Amino acid sequence: MKIxxxxxxxxxxxxxxxxxxxRMLGQQSTAEFNGLHVDALQIGQINEMRQGPxxxxxxxxxxxxGGKLTREEVERRRKEHRAKFEVAEDVWMSIxxxxxxxxxxxxxxxxxxxxxxxxxxxxxxxxxxxxxQTESLDQVTGTKRPHE
Numbered sequence: 001m002k003i004x005x006x007x008x009x010x011x012x013x014x015x016x017x018x019x020x021x022x023r024m025l026g027q028q029s030t031a032e033f034n035g036l037h038v039d040a041l042q043i044g045q046i047n048e049m050r051q052g053p054x055x056x057x058x059x060x061x062x063x064x065x066g067g068k069l070t071r072e073e074v075e076r077r078r079k080e081h082r083a084k085f086e087v088a089e090d091v092w093m094s095i096x097x098x099x100x101x102x103x104x105x106x107x108x109x110x111x112x113x114x115x116x117x118x119x120x121x122x123x124x125x126x127x128x129x130x131x132x133q134t135e136s137l138d139q140v141t142g143t144k145r146p147h148e
Contacts, residue, residue, distance in 0.1 A: 043081075
């Protein structure tokens with residue numbers, strides 16, 4: 001996958017990319033789009049409008065309720081999608097995927113973020129412990145305080 005090879009989305013796995021593609025297309029099955037250069041959001045808008053008793057959705061994506069599509073059916077759909085949705089070659093060839101300047105800088109930023117989040121979590125845990133200790137002492141002494 002060119003997008004993975006470009007490292008423009010560092011840390012993203014192929015599985016995450018596939019899931020995002022399904023969300024953009026609005027359907028779980030992506031086989032009929034393999035090898036095509038399409039605007040996934042355009043197809044997603046069309047799929048979003050599809051309604052009917054035969055349309056089943058899971059996490060807002062259309063899922064196949066019938067049997068597995070035959071190779072011929074996948075190829076028929078691919079040809080149909082190529083005719084309807086394929087983006088012109090000059091358009092997709094001109095797309096330049098950005099490269100991060102230095103992945104190590106990004107990694108350092110993420111580590112710093114993690115430190116800040118860990119400190120924030122420690123603070124929250126300490127506040128909860130203090131509240132629980134106060135409530136416990138109140139139960140022992142019979143003191144009633146208004147809740148904040």
